[in-house]
Amino acid sequence: MNRFRWLPSIVVLTMLAACVPSPEEDTEVLRDETEEVETTIIPSMQLDESYYKTLIPYKESASRGLVVSNLYTKYDINEVELGLMRLSQNAFSTDEFFFQEGQYLDANTVSNWLLRENQNAKKDPSLWGLNPSNLNESDVEMDPVTRAKEAPIYLAHIVEQNYLKKTDDNKVGLGGVSIGLALNSIYYYQKEQYGEYYQEPIPNDVMVQKGKEIAEEVITRLRARPELSDVPIIIGLFEQKARNSIVPGTYFAYSVSEQGQNGLGDWQSIDEVYVTFPTSAEGDYYREMNTAFQNFKQDIDKYFSNYTSVIGSGYYRNKELQEIQIEIPIQFYGTTEIIGFTQYLSGVILNQLPNDVRIEVNITSINGAEALLIKEPNENEPFVHIY
Secondary structure (H helix, E strand, C coil): CCEEEECCCCCCCCCCCCCCCCCCCCEEEEECCCCCCEEEEECCCCCCCCCCEECECCCCCCCCCHHHHHCCCHHHHHHHHHHHHHHHCCCCCCCCEEEEECCCCCHHHHHHHCCECCCCCCCCHHHCCCECCCECCCCCECCHHHHHHHCCCCEEEEEEEEEEEECCCCEEEEEEEEEEEEEECEEEEECCCCCCEEEEECCHHHHHHHHHHHHHHHHHHHHCCHHHCCCCEEEEEEEECCCCCCCCCCEEEEEEECCCCCCCCCCEECCEEEEEECCCCCCHHHHHHHHHHHHHHHHHHHHCCCCCCCEEEEEEECCEEEEEEEEEECCCCCHHHHHHHHHHHHHHHHHHCCCCCEEEEEEEECCEEEEEEEECCCCCCCEEEEC
16 A cells, blocks of 8 residues: 655755654764854764765855756755755765855855956956956957857856865864856847847866866865865766756766875766657667556557646766655646545556656646655555655
């Protein structure tokens, strides 16, 4: 029998373990990142080894709010932060480090770094823009088409995350920093003010090269700060997708500047990709999942006489499927119909989709969220929430 649970209309899911109540006592320590020492709490509960604990009270990012205006889609907004947390585990163990939003790059610094280098050249050099100048060799502003081809905006956003570590004297201090550089794969521009938008694809090799060049300048500026001169720093490169994409971009490379090291180390490739289902794209490693998803959709179509839209995305790491997310927007006419369809869907998930990956299915109607089904890897039945 499936496990059903009735919930309020809003469910908040988080990757952090701070808000989970613990059966054990929390640990009280001192936070000494600055000259001022304050009392903080380490929650005793940790969901599993893939999640970081986060300290209480929670400190919001010093550049809070910029990600929403700088990235195109909600998918990239989520993934640029969650993906950075995921790759940070390559250097900062979830057993030893605690997560904290970035406290060193404030909104003013990030906003200045995202400008073109000639837009704030009169300011402190540590605040100069990291994107290329839009002036030609004669210091005349390029026309929009030339600018799009020769000097597009490469750097779209900067994410900072801090990783704190407990010391022997019952204090926590900065143990490492992760920086995510979100790069444009497409440059959007206008030929005239208020005119139509055009797009210029940025070749992948150019995006990679420019991203690494920007990363070198970023690490130089960070190391110039006394508080960041001697801690490990990870810099990851993230590819932002197009404005109309329904799957997020991913981090494709990262480098670590070890403690006491002024520059970056060797670049490490990251093999992550999100695939939309059903798909016509070629790729042997997701062909099996594409067939399974089409069978899944056919079973849903049998349940309804009218057409039902079903959209899925799969997250692959090292060409292995890790997670499936499916959206089913549908019309309902009563609570009993919702329950009936959800029960039917539970069986379809078990019959048609892989058993060894995490599966999340969201059912929505014109009234909002109707049901949520989650099946963890190798579980015998999905866990169901009906709103």
